[in-house]
Amino acid sequence: DTEVTQTPKHLVMGMTNKKSLKCEQHMGHRAMYWYKQKAKKPPELMFVYSYEKLSINESVPSRFSPECPNSSLLNLHLHALQPEDSALYLCASSQGGGFPGELFFGEGSRLTVL
Amino acid sequence: DAKTTQPTSMDCAEGRAANLPCNHSTISGNEYVYWYRQIHSQGPQYIIHGLKNNETNEMASLIITEDRKSSTLILPHATLRDTAVYYCSASERSGNTGKLIFGQGTTLQVKP
Numbered sequence: 712d713t714e715v716t717q718t719p720k721h722l723v724m725g726m727t728n729k730k731s732l733k734c735e736q737h738m739g740h741r742a743m744y745w746y747k748q749k750a751k752k753p754p755e756l757m758f759v760y761s762y763e764k765l766s767i768n769e770s771v772p773s774r775f776s777p778e779c780p781n782s783s784l785l786n787l788h789l790h791a792l793q794p795e796d797s798a799l800y801l802c803a804s805s806q807g808g809g810f811p812g813e814l815f816f817g818e819g820s821r822l823t824v825l
Numbered sequence: 826d827a828k829t830t831q832p833t834s835m836d837c838a839e840g841r842a843a844n845l846p847c848n849h850s851t852i853s854g855n856e857y858v859y860w861y862r863q864i865h866s867q868g869p870q871y872i873i874h875g876l877k878n879n880e881t882n883e884m885a886s887l888i889i890t891e892d893r894k895s896s897t898l899i900l901p902h903a904t905l906r907d908t909a910v911y912y913c914s915a916s917e918r919s920g921n922t923g924k925l926i927f928g929q930g931t932t933l934q935v936k937p
Contacts, residue, residue, distance in 0.1 A: 753912055753927035754869060767924060801868055814925060816868030
């Protein structure tokens with residue numbers, strides 16, 4: 712199984728809603744990542760988890776709250792988002808132990824904030 | 826992190842080699858060069874990476890100049906399915922993990 716599964720594929724939420732994005736992998740990878748991608752732009756790194764601990768936060772606003780409950784799961788909790796947060800949110804994983812190596816990406820969750 | 830610059834777009838004839846350049850003039854000695862591609866509506870896909878030696882795998886070849894300030898990704902026989910955005914990145918270890926920061930990307934259009 713070389714897949715990273717992201718749910719939901721599409722999400723529409725209002726600015727006062729609380730929602731979560733979920734990411735799962737069963738490759739035994741110990742590093743997991745969240746990226747944000749706006750239309751026609753490259754993915755932008757948001758968070759990196761290494762061995763279930765947050766190791767990189769790229770100065771992301773607190774309305775985005777990551778969580779890594781175990782080595783296979785990564786969540787992104789969303790609260791009080793703005794319309795400009797509408798984007799494709801990509802999850803990725805890698806073997807870990809430090810250096811990125813090859814990242815395996817999911818198909819993404821497309822978020823629309825109204 | 827080193828900044829990478831790539832041409833915005835390129836065309837290639839089907840069956841010919843596609844050569845995609847990348848400049849990374851501020852790359853440090855510890856930074857690897859990575860290439861990913863993203864086909865419309867899909868997540869990015871890893872292609873290849875290298876430090877200073879040329880690398881080849883089943884998908885592509887990576888040629889890194891001796892001063893490591895630029896590199897070229899070569900797809901030896903481009904097919905229509907290779908039409909995608911190709912991202913060049915220079916990334917390094919950061920503490921107990923690493924950072925992969927994407928460049929702006931080159932849109933490669935393979936034409937029949």
